[in-house]
Amino acid sequence: MNQGTFNNSKYTRWYFAIIESAKLSPPTDYRERHHVMPSSLGGSNARENIVELTARQHFVCHLLLIRMTSGKDRFKMICAVHHMAVCHRKERYRVTSRTYETLKRQRSDSMRGESNPMYGKHVVWSDASRKRLSNALLSSKAFKAGRGPAWRKRVSEAQSRGVVIVNSLTGTIFGEWPNCSRVAEALGCTRANVKAAIRNEMCIGRKLDSLGHVPHFVRWKEPTA
Numbered sequence: 001m002n003q004g005t006f007n008n009s010k011y012t013r014w015y016f017a018i019i020e021s022a023k024l025s026p027p028t029d030y031r032e033r034h035h036v037m038p039s040s041l042g043g044s045n046a047r048e049n050i051v052e053l054t055a056r057q058h059f060v061c062h063l064l065l066i067r068m069t070s071g072k073d074r075f076k077m078i079c080a081v082h083h084m085a086v087c088h089r090k091e092r093y094r095v096t097s098r099t100y101e102t103l104k105r106q107r108s109d110s111m112r113g114e115s116n117p118m119y120g121k122h123v124v125w126s127d128a129s130r131k132r133l134s135n136a137l138l139s140s141k142a143f144k145a146g147r148g149p150a151w152r153k154r155v156s157e158a159q160s161r162g163v164v165i166v167n168s169l170t171g172t173i174f175g176e177w178p179n180c181s182r183v184a185e186a187l188g189c190t191r192a193n194v195k196a197a198i199r200n201e202m203c204i205g206r207k208l209d210s211l212g213h214v215p216h217f218v219r220w221k222e223p224t225a
Helices: 010-024 055-068 071-087 097-110 127-138 141-146 149-161 180-187 191-199
Strands: 032-035 050-053 163-167 173-177 216-220
Touching (some): 010 055, 163 180, 191 216
Antiparallel strands (some): 163 216
């Protein structure tokens, strides 16, 4: 195996000592598959590049990989350990507060400078790109399933009835308006706030002088009999 990616240090020697030991005496209980040469560094899924390790061996190997690499490769290894230990805290990985702090510091430091893969890159969304993304979302199955003709009909009927605001403490009606825009103008908030309150059945008014900082429900008016 090409070890040119790794430096010539005691960490590299420890790493391959663990690998060779696991190959000679594989774990008999719980085990995890590990790429000897990580996939992010060009390692393949070939059998000779896969070894089964205990959870502790697996975690220690990934810690060693940070010390065995530099630059962008080190950044990738830090992200891998951070993902194992921080993003998905599993019972089998006993991460101490000191290890947690070290990982967070290393990840923060590695985000600076040329070791970051995104260093010097600036993504600009063109109008064509925005249009392609919009069309893809509109044509997606999830969007069509949730916002089909039946959904549009229900929303249209509800909007035609107007909006009512109800005091959540007393149950009294504060007022009625023909649409969300008029509600927003009357309350001094945004139309998006009003629509979100209706859609998520949330209260509005805790920060609004117009409602006396009292939570109110915003709802579509009930259909008349």
